[in-house]
Amino acid sequence: MYQQPRSALHNLSARELGEAYAAKELSPVEAAEAVIERIEAREPVLNALYQFEPEAVRADAKASERRWMEGTARGPLDGVPMTVKENIARAGVPMPSGTALSNPKVPQANAPVTDRILEAGGVIVGSTVMPDWGMLSSGVSSLHGITRSAWNPAWTTGGSSSGAGAAAAAGYGPLHVGTDIGGSIRLPGTWQGLATLKPSAGLIPLDVPYIGRAAGPMARTVGDAALFMTILAQPDIRDYTARPYPAMDWDLADKPDVSTLRIALQTDAGAGACPDPEVLAAVEAAAALFADAGATVERIGPFITQDMLDGLDNFWRTRSWADYRELSPSEQDKVLPYIARWCSRGAEFGGAETIRNFGSIDRMQQATIAATANYDVVLSPVSPMAAFPAEQPMPVDDPDRTMAHIGFTVPYNMSGQPAATVNCGFTADGRPIGLQLAGRVGADDRILHVAAWYEAARPSCAVPDWAGLD
Incomplete structure (x- = not known):
């Protein structure tokens, strides 16, 4: 071998x-x-x-x-x-x-x-x-x-x-x-x-x-x-926010019985960009594979809003502006112009508005946990679009606009829930497409077991040819 x-x-x-x-x-x-x-x-x-x-x-x-x-x-x-x-x-x-x-x-x-x-x-x-x-x-x-x-x-x-x-x-x-x-x-x-x-x-x-x-x-x-x-995933006292999770099973030798799973399929994030047709088709094909294996697959609608995403983006701008403004003019000139432009909007928000923007985190967390609580796994695109040009800082190349590509991913950061990715297809020109699998807080091992099941069951056309990159 x-x-x-x-x-x-x-x-x-x-x-x-x-x-x-x-x-x-x-x-x-x-x-x-x-x-x-x-x-x-x-x-x-x-x-x-x-x-x-x-x-x-x-x-x-x-x-x-x-x-x-x-x-x-x-x-x-x-x-x-x-x-x-x-x-x-x-x-x-x-x-x-x-x-x-x-x-x-x-x-x-x-x-x-x-x-x-x-x-x-x-x-x-x-x-x-x-x-x-x-x-x-x-x-x-x-x-x-x-x-x-x-x-x-x-x-x-x-x-x-x-x-x-x-x-x-x-x-x-x-x-x-x-x-x-x-x-x-x-x-x-x-x-x-x-x-x-x-x-x-x-x-x-x-x-x-x-x-x-x-x-x-x-x-x-x-x-x-x-x-x-x-x-x-081992405890360390230096992380004062850590939770006392029970032991998890990272041995993927035994594949889960996916026929017992209740799975949600989300293809509309409710905020940011809409999925490209090729991305949508690949994710829906992955969901169909679970359904064919006996899993209960139900579509769910959006659970975050554009207002939540805007508020979070604006809070991040203010946080970065607080760092940027402390730099000398010569040091400010060294920061990537896109980032300087993006965070400068943070200067527009006063204390009360910054607190309201910060509150978007709580609202997003509450909405995400409530919408996903009854499901073992939530399937969705990772990003609504495939890879863009390397020289471009963002998929939507405008620092004045909200981050339109994180509508499917950022809710699980705010809620603290695990979210895995596995390749589920390619665009016509060969760009990889990822499937996101999210679960309940503390279900990280179970999510990886399900991800491993899909990885093994996916069609050959969705399998990356790593040797071909040599």
Whole structure:
């Protein structure tokens, strides 16, 4: 199974790598070299990594190799190559958050995610890039330039976990961590054909938590995302918002009986853009597959409003304006003009209006939980549109307009519910289309089990050809 050229080892899953290490059929050093070669070949075009030190990668892989040889491996992910987004703290590694501002923060300690990876023996290949302050759904950054899709460099990778999306699709190792406040894991997921999870609020601990923010796995397969959750979803006292979730079952060996599921199909978000016909057709075909397997599938209408989405967008503008206004004029000039224009509107809102805009979060949370409470799974598009040009900061390229592409994703950030993605088709010109599967708070493992069922049952025309990206 593993007797293949080293240059092809980057296509192995995390589970396959762990099994090969345990059987001594493959060394973490060989896997690391294959990933380094892959990065050096693709990175000049993709521009997915902010920090990449091959010698450090080789040293960590060598240490893992010794543990496997001595029988002291730290688990199945020891020696597996992976990345983290640049806003996830790694001690001593600057965190510019996509901006070209001077003197970026240099953390003195790791984030919980980083610690869990290192404790498990994971080999961190590097930090992946993001757009300015994570407030764009593309790979356009004042610091990094443009990050491009592994499927076609003319297309966006999505954002704000832009580098993570490109790295996962291109084979920079099988496991990647992104962050998400409105769709920033799932949008690169859908535009790169990936399996991802925006977890329940507080399930994966953060050292800088705030409303709607989550970190989560991005991978080529649901199985790898679930395997990654075994180490990421561990409590850490530094996340003071975390909830005491019960133990979850991340073993996907037993497929669920989907005939017992009550499933909602939502194709109208009630806010933002309407789904493109090709996106709509792919999602409806996925829902039909569940119905054919005996699941009860019911259509549900919108549960958020444009007013809620506008209010949230305006609150985010004010929050970013508060940071932008503190910069000197010369530093303000370094921020991406699109972001500067977008957040400047935040100056228009006084205290009372800002509180009303902040209240959109509560209203969205209440509406989302109430509308989805009676269903095991809610199926929907991830984004109403497929990938757009890489040079474009947003799908709707106008900073004065509300974020029209997050109507299906952002409600689950505000409600704290888990939402996974799986590729469910392609447009006529080959752009990936993602299916979102959302569930009740704390049902992350069950959502990944259902996602894995769909991944296995989907038609061949919806399966990404990862080897074809070589």
